[in-house]
Amino acid sequence: MSTTTPTAPPSGSASRSPVSIVVWVLVALVGAACWTVLALSRGEDVSALWILFAALSSYAIAYRFYARFIGRKVLKLDDRRATPAERLENGADFEVTDRRVLFGHHFAAIAGAGPLVGPVLAAQMGYLPGTIWIIVGVIFAGAVQDMVVLFFSMRRDGKSLGQMIREEIGVVGGTAALIAVFAIMIIILAVLSLVVVNALAESPWGVFSIGLTIPIALFMGFYLRYLRPGRVLETTAIGVVLLLLAIVGGGYVETWGLGEALTLDKETLTLLLVAYGFVASILPVWMLLTPRDYLSTFMKVGVIILLAAGLVLANPALSTEAVTPFASSGEGPVFAGKLFPFLFITIACGALSGFHALISSGTTPKLVAKERQVKMIGYGGMLMESFVAISALIAACVIDPGLYFAMNSPVGATGGDAASASEFVATLGFSISPDALTAAAASVEEELISRTGGAPTLAFGISLIFSDAFGGGLAAFWYHFAIMFEALFILTAVDAGTRVGRFMLQDTVGNFWPKFGDTSWKPAAWGASAVVVACWGYMLYVGVTDPLGGINQLFPLFGIANQLLAAIALTLCVTLFLKHGWVKWVWVPGVPLAWDLVVTMTASYQKVFSDNPAIGYFAQADATREARDAGQLSGAAQNADQMDVIIRNSTTNGILQATFAVLVIVVVANAAVVWARALRAGSLPTTEVAAVPSELVAPADFVATKEEKAELAAWEAERSETSGTRS
Amino acid sequence: MSAAVARLHRAAAGVRWYLRAFSGESRWDAYVAACAADGTSPISRREFERHRDHLREHTAQGRCC
Numbered sequence: 001m002s003t004t005t006p007t008a009p010p011s012g013s014a015s016r017s018p019v020s021i022v023v024w025v026l027v028a029l030v031g032a033a034c035w036t037v038l039a040l041s042r043g044e045d046v047s048a049l050w051i052l053f054a055a056l057s058s059y060a061i062a063y064r065f066y067a068r069f070i071g072r073k074v075l076k077l078d079d080r081r082a083t084p085a086e087r088l089e090n091g092a093d094f095e096v097t098d099r100r101v102l103f104g105h106h107f108a109a110i111a112g113a114g115p116l117v118g119p120v121l122a123a124q125m126g127y128l129p130g131t132i133w134i135i136v137g138v139i140f141a142g143a144v145q146d147m148v149v150l151f152f153s154m155r156r157d158g159k160s161l162g163q164m165i166r167e168e169i170g171v172v173g174g175t176a177a178l179i180a181v182f183a184i185m186i187i188i189l190a191v192l193s194l195v196v197v198n199a200l201a202e203s204p205w206g207v208f209s210i211g212l213t214i215p216i217a218l219f220m221g222f223y224l225r226y227l228r229p230g231r232v233l234e235t236t237a238i239g240v241v242l243l244l245l246a247i248v249g250g251g252y253v254e255t256w257g258l259g260e261a262l263t264l265d266k267e268t269l270t271l272l273l274v275a276y277g278f279v280a281s282i283l284p285v286w287m288l289l290t291p292r293d294y295l296s297t298f299m300k301v302g303v304i305i306l307l308a309a310g311l312v313l314a315n316p317a318l319s320t321e322a323v324t325p326f327a328s329s330g331e332g333p334v335f336a337g338k339l340f341p342f343l344f345i346t347i348a349c350g351a352l353s354g355f356h357a358l359i360s361s362g363t364t365p366k367l368v369a370k371e372r373q374v375k376m377i378g379y380g381g382m383l384m385e386s387f388v389a390i391s392a393l394i395a396a397c398v399i400d401p402g403l404y405f406a407m408n409s410p411v412g413a414t415g416g417d418a419a420s421a422s423e424f425v426a427t428l429g430f431s432i433s434p435d436a437l438t439a440a441a442a443s444v445e446e447e448l449i450s451r452t453g454g455a456p457t458l459a460f461g462i463s464l465i466f467s468d469a470f471g472g473g474l475a476a477f478w479y480h481f482a483i484m485f486e487a488l489f490i491l492t493a494v495d496a497g498t499r500v501g502r503f504m505l506q507d508t509v510g511n512f513w514p515k516f517g518d519t520s521w522k523p524a525a526w527g528a529s530a531v532v533v534a535c536w537g538y539m540l541y542v543g544v545t546d547p548l549g550g551i552n553q554l555f556p557l558f559g560i561a562n563q564l565l566a567a568i569a570l571t572l573c574v575t576l577f578l579k580h581g582w583v584k585w586v587w588v589p590g591v592p593l594a595w596d597l598v599v600t601m602t603a604s605y606q607k608v609f610s611d612n613p614a615i616g617y618f619a620q621a622d623a624t625r626e627a628r629d630a631g632q633l634s635g636a637a638q639n640a641d642q643m644d645v646i647i648r649n650s651t652t653n654g655i656l657q658a659t660f661a662v663l664v665i666v667v668v669a670n671a672a673v674v675w676a677r678a679l680r681a682g683s684l685p686t687t688e689v690a691a692v693p694s695e696l697v698a699p700a701d702f703v704a705t706k707e708e709k710a711e712l713a714a715w716e717a718e719r720s721e722t723s724g725t726r727s
Numbered sequence: 728m729s730a731a732v733a734r735l736h737r738a739a740a741g742v743r744w745y746l747r748a749f750s751g752e753s754r755w756d757a758y759v760a761a762c763a764a765d766g767t768s769p770i771s772r773r774e775f776e777r778h779r780d781h782l783r784e785h786t787a788q789g790r791c792c
Contacts, residue, residue, distance in 0.1 A: 092782045101748045114792030188792050229776035232750035286780040293790075294750065348792075355791045363788055496790040503787040519785055562792070 024064065031057030038128060038322075045317040048394045051131050052311055055390045059383045062139040067379040070144065074585040075151050077371040082694040084157045085367050094158070097367040099376060099698065105367070106377050108297045109359045110146070111385040112489040114349030114562075117195055117454035119393035120461075121555060122346045123404065124334040125327040127320050127397040129343050134393065137344070137351030138386035141592035145566060146356045147378030148573045148589055153361035154374065155688045160362040165572055165667065167687050168579065173670030177568050180663040181358065182504055184561040186532070187656070188355065189497045190539030191558035192490045193277075194550050197269045197540070198453035199483050203446055204262035205250035207269075209480060210487045211262075212246035213292070214276070220291035236294045240302075243295065247480050251445070266544045273494075274537035281498040281529045289495050296492040299485045307391045307462065313469035316398040324401075325429070333409035333428065334452075335555055336614040341603040345559035350389025352596065354565025356382065358500075372700035380702070395461030396454075402432025403440055403448070407457050410549025411450040412636020421449045444479035452551040455486045494536075501532035542649050547642040548620075548635055556607060557653055563600045564664045570596060571671045578675050581683030597668070604661035608654055617654030621647045754779070 034054035037046070071077045088094040097105075122130040153159055159167075162181060166174025200206045220239045228234065253259050264272070280288050326332030327339040335346060349355070360378060368374060396404065405428055406414060406421040414421040418434035418441075425432055441448040444463055448456065459482035466478040503519065505528040510517020516524045543550025573589035610616030613623040613635075627634035628643040637643045678684045697715035699708040747753040755775060762769040769775070 093786060098748055100745065104745075104749050108790075109788065110791045112790060112792050192792055224776070225780070229773045230752060230755050232752050233746055236750065284780070285783050290780070290783060353791065355789075358789050359791055493790045493792060496788065500787045500789045 024061070027057050027060050031061060038131065042322060046322075048311060048316045048318055048398060051127065051318075051390060051394055054131070055135055055387060058135050058139065059387065062143070063380060063383060066139060067143065067147065067375045070147060070379070070588060071372060071375040074582070074588050075148070075374070077151070077374055078691075079370050079372050079700070080691075080694055081371055082692045082696070083154060083368050083371060084365065085369060086694060086696050087692055088157065088366075093363075094366045096369045096696065099369060099373045099700075100702065102364065102367050102369075102373070103377050103381060103702075104301075106359065106364045106381045107384050108300060109363065110353070110356045110381060111300065111388055112349075112493045113192055113195060113455075113486050114353060114355075115385050115389035116392045116458055116486060118347040118349055118559065119389050120396040120454035120457050121334050121408070121551070122343055123320060123393060123396040124324065124332040124408065125339055125343055126323040127318050127393065128322040129327055129339055130347055130393045131390065133344060133347055134351045134386055134389050137347070138382060141566070141596065142350075142352040142356070142386065143379040143382035144588060144592060145352065145354075145569055145573070146360050146382040147374060149357045149569050150360040150365055150368075150378035151374050152573065152576050154365035154368055154371070157689055158362060158366035159687075161357050161569060161572065164361065164687075165568070168572065169575055169667070169671045169674055173667045176663045176666040176670070178508065180568060180660060180667070181565065182501065183656070183660065183663075184354070184565050185497060185501055186535045187539060187554075187558055187561045189494055189501075189536040190543065191554050192493055193270075193273050193536065193540045194543040194554060195453040195455050196487050196490045197266050197273065197544055198451065198551065199455040199459075199487060200264070200269055201266045202263055203483075204253045204259045205445065205480055206483050206487070207262045207264055208253045208258065209246045209250040209484050210491070212249075213243065213295070213484075213488060213491070214288070216242045216246065217288050217292040217295060220294070221287040224291065225286050232294060235291070236298050239291065239295050240298060243299070243484070247477065247484055250480055251476065270537070270540055270544050273540070274533055276491075277494050277498050277537070278529055278533045280495040281502060281533070282526055289499070292488075292492055292495065296488045299488055303482075303485050304388055304391070306466070307395070308387075310462075310465045310469040311391060311394060314465045316394070316465055316468065318394070318397045319400050320397040320404070321401070331614070333405060333413055335552055336612075337556070337603075337606065341599045341606070342556065344599045345556060345563050345603050347389065348559045348562040348566075350386050350392075352563060352566050352592065353385075354562050354567070354569055357565065357569035369696060369698045370694070370700060373698070376701050392458055395458050395465060398464055399457065399461050400432060402430040403437065403460075404457060405430055406432060406437055407448050407451050407460070408454075409450060410452060410552050410636060412547060412549065414450045416449055418449065443475045445476040446479065452549055454551070455483060458486065459483045498529060498532050498536075502528040505531060542652060545645055546649050547637045547646055553649065553653060556603065557657055560600055560603050560607065560657065561660055563596055564604075564660050567593060567596045567600055567664050568667050571668050575671045575674050575678075576686060578678035579684040579686045581678075583679070600664070601661065604657055607657045608661070617650045617657060621650040621654065624650070751779075
């Protein structure tokens with residue numbers, strides 16, 4: 001076949017037109033103006049739109065200049081090389097995919113409840129620290145990690161993070177990374193489930209709506225399998241309508257006399273969730289997992305668009321201070337610890353999320369059509385997630401701070417009723433009357449005191465914004481709508497995560513006992529699923545029963561775990577930079593790695609060794625043990641049994657925390673040996689596959705340039721001439 | 728007026744294309760087209776979707792937090 005090899009990327013002369021210069025100067029001016037307003041406004045009403053536009057203009061500039069620089073100068077993305085999708089196309093996991101479609105799939109896989117929850121909790125320190133970290137973090141760390149990992153995995157036929165670490169760093173690091181990835185995933189699943197349990201506890205409306213998603217998904221599954229095979233859009237449309245009806249119907253559970261039966265406590269919900277997780281992961285995927293994924297994905301995109309439109313229409317003012325005293329005192333009720341390092345681990349997803357490295361290696365790289373698309377999918381996808389995080393931060397910051405703290409402080413602090421919560425909030429230096437708390441709760445027809453976990457707060461913020469933007473009277477509907485979509489994300493993540501964990505476990509055990517590695521052998525599938533569910537179920541139970549508040553105790557562990565995973569991913573990136581001999585550019589992944597290590601190691605150190613019982617897990621266990629031995633009750637414990645629970649939980653959390661940190665240190669130490677060798681040698685061989693010329697033509701970015709369109713048209717014309725030799 | 732209508736049509740067609748590609752519905756069309764080009768007769772839609780279900784059953788795609 002006579003194919004002209006596509007030429008190297010143009011050197012960028014086309015985009016230096018006067019119009020483009022004017023446009024970028026304007027974007028920069030808008031961004032600078034927004035940042036200036038945010039930096040200088042104190043004590044007056046600040047519109048949330050300043051945050052929104054500061055974010056958007058910063059993203060645009062970062063994408064246009066920094067991501068492009070990384071793509072061209074650092075990674076030297078080369079469209080003349082065939083991607084694994086082109087070379088190994090098999091109609092299954094390797095497949096040339098339209099860049100815009102792949103962007104959607106990648107975004108749907110990386111974004112979930114994480115960017116919605118973290119920023120809400122971080123709002124206890126005010127809107128400014130969270131805003132700065134989300135935007136600066138994504139530009140220099142999160143998006144860089146996603147893009148570079150995607151690139152390296154793509155150059156290695158879509159190898160997973162664990163495989164690359166084993167092959168490029170060493171067996172010790174690889175094994176440590178494998179254990180860390182598994183353990184971190186368990187914690188993430190447990191904390192996400194905890195968010196759902198906290199949102200649904202004592203909420204018959206929520207339980208009704210979320211409960212109905214299971215039969216709705218089953219219906220969709222059977223419909224797609226037997227009635228209308230392949231009609232995904234039609235099925236999803238039916239599912240979304242049923243879902244909305246389920247939310248509306250939830251408002252009538254009391255009228256229907258179901259209120260009492262559906263008012264579940266946290267322990268019951270935990271058991272139900274664990275049972276659900278197990279069943280969902282062993283059922284055939286077409287029955288529950290696939291249809292739920294369609295629902296969740298379409299809801300996700302729909303809600304994000306709605307939220308962005310709602311913010312612009314409602315133009316809400318920020319109620320929170322720019323920086324609250326908790327940033328420096330470290331005594332905030334939502335999570336303990338000072339701004340450094342705890343803000344940076346509370347907001348993980350949206351700024352820097354190690355979990356993305358698992359998606360950017362393995363699945364997505366096998367579908368990329370052309371190398372230059374790595375920028376749009378890896379960097380662009382993460383910018384979009386960051387935008388979700390910014391929206392969530394805004395939603396939390398438009399809520400009255402008194403209400404925010406009444407909702408997000410553990411029940412041990414607020415006492416659980418409006419009067420005592422009002423008193424507690426006053427001790428923090430904020431004020432809200434018991435009547436105002438009751439009125440807020442009545443507006444969404446829910447209890448709001450100590451509804452920790454972030455989801456209820458976000459839902460309340462969204463209901464405020466949407467009621468304002470799209471007409472009033474529907475606050476309760478919007479609240480439950482928001483709860484529904486968060487729970488839907490999380491349940492999808494729990495189903496899929498349990499399955500991923502099961503596959504990992506089967507794969508690992510399969511090295512010693514090959515039969516166990518067979519994913520269609522039922523005893524292995526069921527056994528591995530049971531182990532995975534038991535692990536996260538236990539941690540969920542720890543969180544649910546913790547008298548100190550599960551979110552308060554476990555969320556730091558979750559954030560640190562996620563950021564430690566990022567440290568592992570960035571360590572791999574630095575290693576590969578040095579092995580390729582790109583010392584000149586090693587700061588691109590090196591600076592975020594150094595920052596991430598400082599943050600996670602400081603946070604880990606404080607969580608393990610701090611003698612402040614509010615921060616250090618072991619200090620907490622010791623203090624509680626001393627009090628118990630002296631026959632006293634301490635903290636939020638109501639009786640001696642709860643004292644034992646605190647001691648046990650804090651010790652467990654402390655051991656886990658220490659283990660994670662040690663595993664990461666092992667990976668980094670192993671990598672450091674390789675770094676030294678690579679620096680001495682100048683470069684070292686890597687497992688990068690040899691270049692094969694590409695025969696495909698496809699544009700690189702969201703919008704095709706004029707040259708790209710012409711090139712594409714020419715290529716398609718040529719291809720239709722030689723048709724019959726389809727590859 | 729007609730230009731605006733045409734533009735609207737184009738936009739709607741674009742959205743439809745995207746949704747069908749994103750949801751994987753258009754894979755069937757691609758398969759049928761490929762069969763036509765090769766001169767082979769396609770399997771039934773039901774069998775085709777069963778095959779895709781089978782592939783999904785043996786891969787695990789993570790969903791992040």
